[in-house]
């Protein structure tokens with residue numbers, strides 16, 4: 079018999095859709111984390127493939143640090159509206175107003191504080207599963223995480239004691255107050271994501287593509303975008319460069335990279351030949367310690 | 381010439397080999413994106429998942445580092461970080477095992493606790509590799525990594541030969557349904573690249589593999605540390621004529637024979653939008669676990685035994701002419717049949733038969749023995765039923781590789797048991813169908829997954 083060898087993207091897609099449907103089949107009150115970033119844009123298309131012509135069996139949730147690029151927030155709202163799916167937004171500003179989060183300075187990075195708002199949101203809606211767009215190739219602690227990853231009643235991950243996960247027989251059982259995190263695109267690389275975006279013709283926020291931007295060149299090569307939150311440091315000066323963002327997150331800790339790539343195809347070429355990892359290039363927060371992502375994940379981070 | 385790994389050498393990557401690889405990669409990408417214009421005739425050679433296993437310190441993490449490093453899959457900043465943490469640990473050379481030992485506890489103790497997944501591509505094939513822990517105590521993590529792999533590399537330290545964990549991991553890789561097992565005799569540099577050492581180990585492994593009924597093994601002598609026979613051949617193993625490890629990985633036939641197997645489709649969800657236009661729409665959503673299906677094919681639903689034909693196959697509104705193993709789709713049937721999550725749609729010609737009792741092999745992963753677990757739930761495909769262990773027939777003794785009598789089942793035991801089920805499931809023998817023949821046991825009290833199960837023979841009702 080003739081065989082149809084599935085391409086690697088078809089395999090990854092088949093796996094991701096299966097995972098999304100398992101969340102829907104096993105959990106009673108899940109939610110999908112949607113930030114407007116490229117990984118969560120891919121998740122939405124996979125959810126369409128998993129559940130259409132039905133509606134999504136979960137709402138979309140965004141934890142808004144209040145430090146996001148306006149284009150991304152506009153895109154987030156538009157995309158949710160186009161899909162006709164429910165979007166729940168919870169903001170760090172609310173958590174700060176309630177005293178759940180105390181900032182030590184007004185411009186401090188809010189990235190780490192997201193865990194508080196996230197876990198409060200889980201409690202508020204009694205979510206028993208959160209679907210996220212994290213990938214194992216992003217970072218070494220993520221590389222160790224299960225597809226269905228258990229969180230105790232404090233929202234914590236215990237990396238030394240993960241449940242066995244066999245074949246594709248996922249076990250999402252929990253006790254009340256605990257929850258699951260499910261990562262359908264665990265096995266996708268940055269390149270896979272871009273290839274999928276190209277194949278599916280997915281729209282993304284503009285800042286993923288090369289554009290002129292005022293930045294400060296920091297020692298070591300990182301580019302600091304000049305914004306209200308991240309003004310030009312004393313004694314430095316800014317320059318205009320053609321840049322794009324490889325990840326989109328909290329303004330205070332996401333940096334663009336030099337790039338001329340104006341189309342998805344250009345980005346694919348750049349991604350295939352880059353010398354720098356996604357987080358290495360763009361996250362100003364992960365470099366402080368070898369274990370900082372692991373630490374944040376233990377505390378309940380995405 | 382000694383191949384030392386230093387960050388300087390990595391910068392040498394900007395030379396010719398790297399460029400070559402970039403070209404390949406671009407051609408590969410072009411091939412899957414826009415076939416005619418950028419193709420370059422390089423096909424997308426699919427996705428291979430493999431795992432490295434074996435005893436502690438046999439060199440699993442080092443081998444993975446070597447594979448990634450020599451195939452230029454470690455990016456410059458990751459290499460810098462690696463060099464930095466190696467220096468921090470007082471090492472002269474870059475310790476490639478630090479690439480996958482990503483948890484702080486692992487780095488502190490210098491061991492691997494849980495599987496780490498890494499991703500790389502060679503220009504023609506994409507790889508997902510899992511680095512498994514060697515300690516017996518973390519066997520369940522090794523089993524986790526093996527369960528989704530197509531191929532296992534079992535490492536053996538040339539100086540030590542076959543160790544208990546070598547036998548355990550080889551047995552488990554075989555049980556978990558991996559079709560290819562590569563025995564990599566590592567650290568050949570420490571035995572003067574002596575062919576006799578390699579041959580002795582080859583004979584040792586061959587003997588126990590045939591006892592386990594493993595049909596075929598590949599043997600490769602190598603040095604993960606020095607790089608011989610991993611990606612490059614090196615010059616010191618000239619008596620070995622076979623492929624390098626990388627050549628073997630590139631040429632292994634990806635198993636699309638799963639498409640020739642009987643069609644199995646565990647139903648995950650039933651889609652009933654109940655909107656005005658779709659008032660009668662009933663789509664059965666799931667993944668093709670084995671075989672293939674096209675409109676018109678006759679199907680049987682188990683355990684009810686209801687029959688129908690496939691009317692239409694859909695994915696996101698698009699009609700598909702066919703779906704094959706690995707694809708997630710929606711099936712629409714010709715008749716109104718009562719089907720819900722937990723049911724299995726199978727080919728009518730080769731339908732599995734429902735049963736309420738099984739003989740099965742269990743790899744026991746729970747920390748507590750069987751005698752002190754809560755009530756057990758068996759999960760097969762998307763179906764869950766309560767189960768009780770009837771008889772514990774035997775335990776596989778990993779020294780003698782023979783069944784021995786046993787009273788209770790403890791962590792890491794591989795046992796043969798009979799199971800009684802509260803309701804029917806429709807399994808296949810695991811030797812025939814990897815997916816249809818596997819299940820898990822969940823402890824209802826803790827919700828932990830406590831065993832990986834393999835159906836030996838369904839006893840038909």
Ligand SMILES: Nc1nc2c(ncn2[C@@H]2O[C@H](COP(=O)(O)OP(=O)(O)O)[C@@H](O)[C@H]2O)c(=O)[nH]1
Nearest residue numbers: 436437438439440441442477566567603604605
């Ligand atoms: N001489 C030599 N040492 C090796 C080789 N492969 C691994 N090692 C060393 O063996 C030790 C254990 O290696 P590691 O990769 O951590 O083993 P694992 O426990 O199987 O992951 C480390 O000190 C390695 O440097 C090899 O081919 N030759």
Ligand SMILES: [Mg+2]
Nearest residue numbers: 440441491492
């Ligand atoms: Mg290791």
